[in-house]
Amino acid sequence: MRRFLILAGLAAILLPTARAACPALLQHTQPRLQDEKPVDLCDHAGKVVLVVNTASYCGFTGQYKSLEALDATYRGRGLVVLGFPSNDFGQQEPGSGAEIAAFCENTFGVKFPMFAKSHVAPGAGRSVNPLFASLAQRSGQAPKWNFHKYLISRQGDAVISHASAVDPQDPRFLKDLEKLLRAK
Numbered sequence: 001m002r003r004f005l006i007l008a009g010l011a012a013i014l015l016p017t018a019r020a021a022c023p024a025l026l027q028h029t030q031p032r033l034q035d036e037k038p039v040d041l042c043d044h045a046g047k048v049v050l051v052v053n054t055a056s057y058c059g060f061t062g063q064y065k066s067l068e069a070l071d072a073t074y075r076g077r078g079l080v081v082l083g084f085p086s087n088d089f090g091q092q093e094p095g096s097g098a099e100i101a102a103f104c105e106n107t108f109g110v111k112f113p114m115f116a117k118s119h120v121a122p123g124a125g126r127s128v129n130p131l132f133a134s135l136a137q138r139s140g141q142a143p144k145w146n147f148h149k150y151l152i153s154r155q156g157d158a159v160i161s162h163a164s165a166v167d168p169q170d171p172r173f174l175k176d177l178e179k180l181l182r183a184k
Contacts, residue, residue: 021045022041022042022045022156023045023152023155023156023157024134024156025131025134025135025138025152025156025159026041026042026044026045026049026152026156027041027042028041028130028131028134029041030084030115030116030118030129030131031115031116032113032114032115032116033083033085033097033100033101033104033114033115033116033117034097034098034101034114036097036116039113039115041082041131044080044082045156046078046154047078047079047080047154048074048078048079048080048151048152048153048154048177048180048181049079049080049082049151049152050067050070050079050080050081050082050149050150050151050152050168050177051082051084051131051132051135051149051150051152052067052081052082052083052084052147052148052149052150053084053085053086053088053120053132053143053146053147053148054083054084054085054086054093054104054114054146054147055085055086055087055089055090055092055093055146055147056085056092056093056095056100056103056104057092057093057094058089058090058092058093058145058146058147060145060146060147060164060165061146061147063147063167063168064104064107064108064110065108066167066168066169067081067083067110067112067168068081068108068109068110068111068112069168069169070168070169070177071111071112072111074177074181077181078154078181079177079181080112080113081112081113082112082113082114082115083104083110083112083113083114083115084114084115084117084118084120084129084131084132085100085114085115085116085117085118086117086118086119086120086121086143086146087117088119088120088121088123088126088143089121089143089144089145089146090145090146092146093117093146097116097117100114100117101114118132119132120132120142120143120148121136121142121143121144122142135150135152135159135161138159139159139160139161140161141161141163143164144163144164145163145164146164147164148161148162148163148164149161149162149163149164149166149168149173150162151176151177151180152180153180153183154180154183154184158180160176160180162176
């Protein structure tokens with residue numbers, strides 16, 4: 001029992017410290033796509049984070065394949081890809097969480113974390129996902145369409161924005177990714 005109390009006390013001391021070490025940009029909890037279980041984005045602190053808004057019925061939907069390849073190639077070097085479905089542009093993500101999850105897995109074999117559908121850009125009467133609001137403010141660019149990409153440095157002090165038309169395998173994108181992965 002005493003060992004449990006010591007460990008519980010140690011956890012109480014360390015958890016606020018770990019949260020404080022998490023970059024402000026990642027201090028958000030997001031519901032997971034499959035079951036809406038809350039996920040603390042601080043779990044990805046210390047990694048290069050790629051945040052992308054997605055849609056199942058968009059001309060850029062094929063980028064799921066590039067994103068999955070990117071995740072597989074760079075995960076070991078500290079990259080995490082986070083997908084955020086949104087129906088904000090062209091009504092191209094009308095499905096439920098279960099439908100979106102099945103589409104991503106069955107069509108593109110997506111294994112990187114996906115989150116519940118949310119609003120990623122300002123619009124009449126809608127509340128923007130706080131992570132996307134922060135990213136737009138930091139980068140000066142809000143998503144204008146599906147598959148807008150934000151690269152966040154390990155410390156959360158740099159955000160690089162790439163428009164929808166820039167594929168994750170594009171040399172310009174890969175140059176920015178490599179730069180952030182090399183920085184410790």
